[in-house]
Amino acid sequence: MSSTGTKLEAVNSAQPKLKLRALLVEDNALDAALVVRALFKDGFDVSADVVQDEAGFTKAIHAKCPEIVLADYNLPTWKGMEVLKALRREGLDIPMILVSGALGDVTAVECIKQGATDYVLKDGLARLPEVVRRALREKNERSLRRQVEENLARKADELARSNADLEQFAYVASHDLQEPLRMVAAYTQLLGERYKGKLDADADKFIGYATEGATRMQVLIQDLLAFSRVGRNTGSSESIDCNAAMKDVLQTLAGAIQESGAVVTHGELPALWADRTQITQIFQNLVGNALKFRGNNPPLISIQVEKTGQHWQFSVSDNGIGIAPEHADNIFVVFQRLHARTEYPGNGIGLAICKKIVERAGGRIWVESQAGSGSTFKFTMPIHNADEPAPDQHAPDEKENEAKL
Ligand code: ADP
Numbered sequence: 001m002s003s004t005g006t007k008l009e010a011v012n013s014a015q016p017k018l019k020l021r022a023l024l025v026e027d028n029a030l031d032a033a034l035v036v037r038a039l040f041k042d043g044f045d046v047s048a049d050v051v052q053d054e055a056g057f058t059k060a061i062h063a064k065c066p067e068i069v070l071a072d073y074n075l076p077t078w079k080g081m082e083v084l085k086a087l088r089r090e091g092l093d094i095p096m097i098l099v100s101g102a103l104g105d106v107t108a109v110e111c112i113k114q115g116a117t118d119y120v121l122k123d124g125l126a127r128l129p130e131v132v133r134r135a136l137r138e139k140n141e142r143s144l145r146r147q148v149e150e151n152l153a154r155k156a157d158e159l160a161r162s163n164a165d166l167e168q169f170a171y172v173a174s175h176d177l178q179e180p181l182r183m184v185a186a187y188t189q190l191l192g193e194r195y196k197g198k199l200d201a202d203a204d205k206f207i208g209y210a211t212e213g214a215t216r217m218q219v220l221i222q223d224l225l226a227f228s229r230v231g232r233n234t235g236s237s238e239s240i241d242c243n244a245a246m247k248d249v250l251q252t253l254a255g256a257i258q259e260s261g262a263v264v265t266h267g268e269l270p271a272l273w274a275d276r277t278q279i280t281q282i283f284q285n286l287v288g289n290a291l292k293f294r295g296n297n298p299p300l301i302s303i304q305v306e307k308t309g310q311h312w313q314f315s316v317s318d319n320g321i322g323i324a325p326e327h328a329d330n331i332f333v334v335f336q337r338l339h340a341r342t343e344y345p346g347n348g349i350g351l352a353i354c355k356k357i358v359e360r361a362g363g364r365i366w367v368e369s370q371a372g373s374g375s376t377f378k379f380t381m382p383i384h385n386a387d388e389p390a391p392d393q394h395a396p397d398e399k400e401n402e403a404k405l
Contacts, residue, residue: 017040017043017044017045018043018044018045019044019045019047020039020044020045020046020047020067020068020132021047021048021064021065021066021067021068022036022039022046022047022048022049022066022067022068022069022070023048023049023050023051023057023060023061023064023066023068023069023070024036024048024049024050024051024069024070024071024099025050025051025052025057025069025070025071025072025075025078025080025083026050026052026070026071026072026075026099027052027072027075027076028072029050031072031099031122032048032050034122034125035048035070035099035125035128036048038125038126038128038129039128039129039132041129042126042128042129042130043129044129044132049063049064049066052075052076052077052078053075053077053078054078054082054086057078057083057086058086058090061086061087061090061092061094065092065094066094067094067136067139068094068095068096068097068132068135068136069083069087069094069095069096069097070096070097070099070128070132071083071096071097071098071099072098072099072100072101073098073100073101073103073107073111073119074100074101080098080100080111081098081111081114081116083096084096084114084115084116088115093139093142093143094139095117095135095136095138095139096115096116096117097116097117097118097119097120097128097131097132097135098111098116098118098119098120099119099120099121099122099125099128100119100120100121100122101121101122101123102121103119103121117131117135117138118131118134118135167228167232170224170227170228171225171228171229171232173224174221174222174224174225174228175225177221178218178221178222178225181214181217181218181221182218184210184214185211185214185215185218188207188210188211188214189211191207191210192204192207192208192211195207219347220335220347223335223347223349224334224349226349226353227334227349227352227353227356230278230353230356230357230360231356231357231360236275237273237274237275238273238274238275238276239271239272239273239384240271240272240273240274240275240276240279241269241271242269242270242271242272242279242283242305243266243268243269245269245276245279245280245283246266246269246283246303248280249280249283249284249287250264250287252284253284253287253288253291256288256291256292257291260291260294260298260299261298261299262291262294262298262299262300262301263298263299263300263301264287264299264301264302264303265301265302265303266302266303266304267303267304267305269303269305269314270305270312270383271384272312272381272384273382273384274361274381278357281353281354281357282354282357282358282379283303283316285350285351285353285354286316286354286377287301287303287316288350289350289351289377290316290317290318290320290375292344292345292346293318293320293321293344293375294318294319294320294321295319295320295321295372295374297319299318299319299320300318300319301316301317301318302315302316302317302318303315303316304317307383308380310382310383311363311380311381311382311383312380312381312382312383313378313379313380314378314379314380314381315376315377315378316376316377316378317374317375317376317377318374318375318376319374320374320375321371321372322369322370322371322372322373322374322375323338323367323369323370323371323375324370324371325369325370328366328367328368328369331348331351331367332351332352332354332355332365333352334348334349334352335347335348335349335352336348336352351365354379358379358380358381361381361382362381362382363379363380363381363382364379364380365377365378365379365380366378366379
């Protein structure tokens with residue numbers, strides 16, 4: 001029995017019943033007894049406190065955190081709907097069902113809109129057990145969902161933190177390793193120059209290996225540093241005309257294009273709100289790879305764009321050696337390559353950098369290919385929102401710009 005209310009217990013029958021802690025907000029003792037009886041009759045072992053005003057309600061929810069609140073709509077000194085405010089104030093998610101003598105449909109709908117779980121008329125109490133069961137079920141589902149969401153948010157936090165730690169580690173390690181490695185490279189080179197032919201043949205060979213290893217490691221560390229720098233020292237975003245960026249890239253690659261007899265075509269490209277260096281890096285890596293991993297015929301490379309929802313979808317397709325589908329994911333991992341460097345030069349960092357840039361911008365990148373039949377690399381970049389400062393976006397048209405250099 002609460003200080004301001006009455007305690008009602010429905011005696012357990014032989015059949016196992018579902019225990020229920022209820023809080024009744026009711027001024028009529030007889031009605032409260034009928035409510036408990038209706039629940040008891042339908043399988044609940046009810047322990048109910050009955051209160052009639054706010055003070056009693058607050059005290060009861062603190063004393064015994066009920067599983068359900070059954071509130072009369074009209075009370076002499078309080079209002080059933082005030083219960084919701086009190087629950088919110090206490091930060092409690094407890095279903096509240098209105099149990100009322102008379103409640104018009106319009107009022108009932110309004111009460112549910114404001115947060116009441118349901119309503120039952122006092123002359124229809126037979127419905128109450130089912131309504132209570134449903135409310136408890138929904139509450140249970142809500143807490144489960146909340147728990148899952150909280151777990152997910154915690155995991156995402158942990159992941160973000162460990163990613164940041166890893167990035168920091170890769171950056172510091174690659175940055176700080178540069179200096180001692182420079183010493184190793186410089187002095188093995190010096191050894192090679194100064195003592196070549198003065199020791200035995202093995203010594204020359206070993207010094208050669210050491211110099212080669214140190215030089216190679218320098219390149220790898222520089223690549224790693226370039227990878228961890230993506231997003232660290234990002235230049236500010238601006239409106240980038242991809243046609244101009246592509247023109248720069250084709251100029252940079254002019255030697256390889258000419259030497260291979262490649263034909264590179266592209267439609268009208270849109271403007272992106274992005275970092276200029278990074279966009280150029282993506283184009284250069286993809287077009288550069290299309291030139292490098294060519295087959296027996298001169299490369300045919302086509303760059304196209306289409307609009308897909310909120311993104312531009314770029315594609316860079318070639319007629320080169322292609323990629324077996326089982327490698328479609330790992331080629332985007334740092335230092336993952338499918339060929340020996342003697343076959344095709346490179347370090348396996350280009351696509352990892354592209355992926356990092358694209359994903360940081362909110363897009364994704366993937367490849368569609370079969371071994372031996374060319375590759376199409378696709379990536380998406382968000383379409384710039386027109387409310388942001390003046391990006392000059394224009395949809396690509398059919399016009400093809402052909403760059404045969
Ligand atoms: P790299 O070009 O230095 O090897 P990337 O990260 O750019 O590094 O590419 C990783 C690997 O993906 C390449 O070694 C190659 O095996 C494969 N690859 C990339 N682009 C193509 C392409 N256009 N055609 C066939 N294979 C490709």
